[in-house]
Amino acid sequence: MVHCDAFRLDASFAALADATRRAVLDQLKTADASITDLAGKFQMTLTGMKKHVAVLERAGLVATEKVGRVRTCRLGARALEEEAAWIEQYRHRWEARFASLDHVVEELISQEKRNDR
Amino acid sequence: MTDEATNRTAVERRGDRQLVITRTINAPARLAFEAWTRPELFKQWWTPASFGLTLISHEADVRTGGSYRLVMAHPSAAEPMAFFGRYIEVIPHSRIVWTNEEGGDAGPVTTVTFEDRGGATLVVVHEQFPSKEALDDAIASGSTCGWSEQFEQLDALVVGLTA
Numbered sequence: 682m683v684h685c686d687a688f689r690l691d692a693s694f695a696a697l698a699d700a701t702r703r704a705v706l707d708q709l710k711t712a713d714a715s716i717t718d719l720a721g722k723f724q725m726t727l728t729g730m731k732k733h734v735a736v737l738e739r740a741g742l743v744a745t746e747k748v749g750r751v752r753t754c755r756l757g758a759r760a761l762e763e764e765a766a767w768i769e770q771y772r773h774r775w776e777a778r779f780a781s782l783d784h785v786v787e788e789l790i791s792q793e794k795r796n797d798r
Numbered sequence: 799m800t801d802e803a804t805n806r807t808a809v810e811r812r813g814d815r816q817l818v819i820t821r822t823i824n825a826p827a828r829l830a831f832e833a834w835t836r837p838e839l840f841k842q843w844w845t846p847a848s849f850g851l852t853l854i855s856h857e858a859d860v861r862t863g864g865s866y867r868l869v870m871a872h873p874s875a876a877e878p879m880a881f882f883g884r885y886i887e888v889i890p891h892s893r894i895v896w897t898n899e900e901g902g903d904a905g906p907v908t909t910v911t912f913e914d915r916g917g918a919t920l921v922v923v924h925e926q927f928p929s930k931e932a933l934d935d936a937i938a939s940g941s942t943c944g945w946s947e948q949f950e951q952l953d954a955l956v957v958g959l960t961a
Contacts, residue, residue, distance in 0.1 A: 710934055764811075767937045771817070772809040774849070775923075779807050779821045781843035785833045786825035793829075 696740035701725070702733050706742060706760065713755040716745075814930035817906075819923040827912040827919045828891045834910065835860040835894070845870060854878055862888050866896065904932040 696702055705719055714722070720730035734754055737743035741759035745752050807821045823830045833839045837858050845851045851870045858866035867882040883897035883905070892912055898905035906925040913920040927933040 711931070764937055768809055768811060768817075772807055772819075775809065775819050775821070776807040777846045777848045778843060779805075779823070779921075781846040782823065782830075782833055783805075785839055785843045786823055786829050789829045789832065789839075790825055 696736050696742055699733070699736075702737055705730075705733060705737065705754075706756070709743065709754060709756050709760075713753055715751045715753050717751070719754065811933075815927045815933055817925040817927075817933070819925075821921050822915065823919045823921055824917075825919060826917060827914045830912050830919045830921060831891045831894075835888075844868075860885060860888055860894070862886070864888070904928060904935065906932070906936075 697706075701723060704723065708714060708719065708722065716727060716730050716734055719725075719734070720727045723730065725733075734743060734745060734752075738745055738757065741757045743754050743760070744757040745754050747753075805822045805824070807819065810818045812818050833843065835858075837856050840858065841853050841856050845853055851872050854869040854871055856866075856868050858864070860866070862885055864885045865883065866885070867880060869878050869880050871878045879900075881898065881900050883899045885894065885896050886907065887893060887895040893909070895907065895909045897907055904927070906927045909924040909926070911922045913922070927936065
C-alpha cells in the first residue's frame with residue numbers, strides 16, 4: 682500500500698522503538714487519557730510519562746490538550762490516518778459491490794419490461 | 799442508467815461501534831430487496847470480480863430465523879473461507895438483519911434497510927459491532943498495514959541496527 686511506503690520513519694522511528702510508548706498508543710486507541718492516568722497505568726513517574734508523551738507528540742502519533750491542570754492525550758493525526766485509510770478501502774469494496782448490484786437490478790428492470798409487453 | 803455523481807457510496811464510522819454505508823440504487827425497493835435475497839441474484843453481485851474471490855457455494859434461507867452460508871476461495875488463502883450466520887429479522891422489501899458468526903462472538907450484526915425514494919431506493923447498511931474494541935480490531939486486522947505490521951517492520955529494523 683502506498684500509505685505504508687509513505688509512513689515517515691524519521692520521528693516515528695524513535696517514538697515507536699520503545700515498548701512503553703507502543704503500549705501507550707495502544708491504550709489511547711481505547712480511550713483518551715490524562716498523563717496522570719497513563720503514569721498510573723504504566724507504574725511510572727509523572728515526569729517519565731511526560732517525556733514519553735512528548736516523544737510521541739513530536740512524531741504526530743499523539744496530540745495533547747491542557748485544560749486547567751489536566752493534560753489529556755489522544756491519538757494524533759498520523760495515528761488516525763490508519764483508520765481513515767481503512768475506511769476508504771472499505772468504501773471502495775462496497776462501491777464495487779453496489780456497482781455490480783446496479784447491473785443486476787438493471788437486468789431485473791428490463792426483464793419486467795419484457796414481461797409487461 | 800446509473801448516475802455516478804449522485805449514486806455515491808458513503809461510509810461513516812458512527813460512534814464507537816458502528817459503520818454506516820449508504821448508496822442509492824436506481825430501482826424500486828422490491829427489486830433491490832429481490833437482488834439481495836434471491837441466492838442466484840445475490841451471487842451475481844456480492845463478490846464482484848475485482849475482489850479476486852471465487853464463490854464456491856452459497857446457501858441462504860432468507861427469512862426470520864433462517865441461516866446462510868457462503869464459501870469463497872481466494873488465491874492467497876490455502877483453504878476456502880466460510881462466512882455464515884443467522885437472519886434475525888427479514889421484512890420483505892424493507893429490512894434484513896443478520897449475524898456474522900465466522901469470527902466468533904466479536905462479529906458485527908448487519909442491518910440493511912431499503913427506503914423508497916420516488917422509484918429509486920436508498921440502501922443503508924449498518925454494521926453494529928459488539929464493542930468498540932471489536933470494531934477497532936476489525937480495522938486493525940483488515941488494514942493491510944495495521945500497527946502490528948508496522949511494529950514488526952520497526953522491530954526488525956531496530957534489531958538490524960543494534961546487531
